[in-house]
Amino acid sequence: DAGVTQSPTHLIKTRGQQVTLRCSPKSGHDTVSWYQQALGQGPQFIFQYYEEEERQRGNFPDRFSGHQFPNYSSELNVNALLLGDSALYLCASSLGPRGETQYFGPGTRLLVL
Amino acid sequence: ELKVEQNPLFLSMQEGKNYTIYCNYSTTSDRLYWYRQDPGKSLESLFVLLSNGAVKQEGRLMASLDTKARLSTLHITAAVHDLSATYFCAVGPQAGNNRKLIWGLGTSLAVNP
Incomplete structure (x- = not known):
């Protein structure tokens, strides 16, 4: 049973560039949430996708956007990268937006220079 | 806005000892997670x-929830080195959501021989 997968594992970008991160949910799950975790901090909720729509959004600017595909996989896009966007980006999947537990992928570590 | 506080943030303990991590949250919620x-x-x-009043146990870890006090505890019994990690509590802002x-910011636990 495949768990949550994310790609790439590591990424280095420069300020102003754009980045796309990808996530495949755990088999049978249809809801994907994205989190940003800065070093030494707890995860911060970015947004959640269900039925190919953004269902809820955290306190992140419009530079952060996403998409969910019919196969439930998801992308996180960040435009005009800032140094402060350097973080571990985690994808979590659940069964339905009210699913009891979110299962996390291994994360993508983004470094912005 | 919902706030979640954990304490302590750092914990160094000897193998074989017991300790408790606390998680307080500021508004009503009936769903609390430990990661x-x-x-x-x-x-x-x-x-x-x-x-x-929910209590769950897995190995040397036991978690409990008091929604009236808005408090959850994670109790560690007879700690072993393998338990060294960062422990996070997370709270959903609305019932069933x-x-x-x-x-929380996480509790960094180091178990020393």
């Missing part, structure tokens, strides 16, 4: 607590 994170790794779900988990 474990190893350095450089993703988040592993430990417990989901869904109702007042996990769209936006709010996370």
